[in-house]
Amino acid sequence: MNELPSISTIVDAELKSFGKYSVFIAILLILIGIGGLIAPVILSVLTAGFIAGILIISGVVWLVHSYKLHQHHLADWLKPLMLLTAGAVMVALPAAGIASIALLFIFYFVLDAYRNFTQSQVYSAHGRGWFIFSGIIDIFIAILFVVTWPQGSLILVGIVVGVNLIFDGIILLVVRSSMRGSSK
8 A cells, every 4th residue: 555645745746846947937927027017018918919829829729630630510610710810810909909808807806806705704704804805906906997998908907917927926936935944
């Protein structure tokens, strides 16, 4: 019968999988995030370009897949064509792509607010106020997006992505540091 690995073995394996480049990646995320706060329109365009690239690559991969499977029905070709079309539209009309991303952010922040408000009832003893505060901030950000849409999207998408990258970088540093501390 196999023994369960110890906690230190698990932590050491996680540290190895985290990689020696995690500090570099964390700092890079923080710097890109700060750059996004300084020049939010540029980060908005880069975000839309990144998403457009993913859509186009997905469309090409799906197109090759459909071709190799000798698909004969129009329905089999709609998915790759929709992916390619959506990516091409985002490349051709980046402002429209950024406005679309802003609509997705509105949806996300409303859903996150709902989750925070419902979680405040579940965890009434611990952190209820933080859940409510987070929900209020989510609603405020969603309203900000709605009120300024579509023109404000050029700036707001970059700011939201920039702040997110900064926090992702900080979290990566903190998690790496805590994992190192727990493995000793």
